[in-house]
Amino acid sequence: MEVQVARIGKPHGIRGEVTVQLFTDAPEDRFEAGAIFRAEPAALGPLTVSGARWNKDILILGFDGFSDRNAAETLRGAKLFIDTDEAEDDDDDAWYEHELVGLEARVGNDVVGKVSGLRTLEVQDLLIVETSAGHETLVPFVAEIVPEVNVADGYVLLTPPAGLFELNLPGSNQAGPDDGEVTDVDDDGPADPASDTDPAAAASDTDPAAASEAEGSGR
Template structure:
């Protein structure tokens, strides 16, 4: 099984190091010199760690195959995977991006889009839902809003608070303000 452990960010310095978004609970075990990663897109890999170091809260990786900043720039956005037989986390409370991407996003029984990405942030994670119209909606990945994830049946159940989809859409805040002012006018 392939397990995603990081996403490559921007280059750091001139010797080909890159910043990475860590997506594992065990970075000390996963990012050691000599570790080889399967890379998505495949044209960017495989990559083998030459060096790993922390700069404040940011992990910097150097790869044997990358020597310059220009080469490092071509890796931006690439995903790093390891081959593993183990499950990193046995609890039912976590999912990896590769498990969620492509699942239907449902509000009740209505399909409102598909999961396009999972963004891991320090405070809370966000699901990106791509609607049939091509819009991307950011949904906080918290139990109150996403009470059910059913990978086996291929869907995520979302119970959005009023306006969530409108607020995150382009021009949504203005639409919401107009709706609020028209509702206030209706009471007169």
């Protein structure tokens, strides 16, 4: 069985180099000069790495027979594959994205989400975990934080630092309007204009006798 380890991106510079999207956690070992990959589409033939270097977090590759930008353009979108037996012989602790995607992400006995992807960087790899609430969290794929990967039982065990799963929550660092205080609103409708009028005037509209009594009480 074969696994995809990279996808070729756009040309880089004028010497036939290309950027690649990685699907392996051991790029330094995998993409050494002289390494040979099966390419898809097959018309490109096996591709042999002539050189590899990093540009920040992006791996730049050169291939034998591709020496200028126009030639490199023909490689855009090509997929690179290796045999899985070869991959397993290289590193028993290496994991490929297709093996990780779909595994439950557990913290202790609690399921907090599922692995939805793997982001391979020069400094360290990141697991992409989609939480039960539908948010994505990037988890450093290091032994201290991901101490166990159990493909057979379908889970990864996480020991995340405090606050890791809150970092990407929408509005996690924003207070609500008025810090959550609610202003009381009078639902009784507009004030009665008559409440500010002279009692005698109000009474005179209804009962003349009451008006006289009100005037007398005001003296």
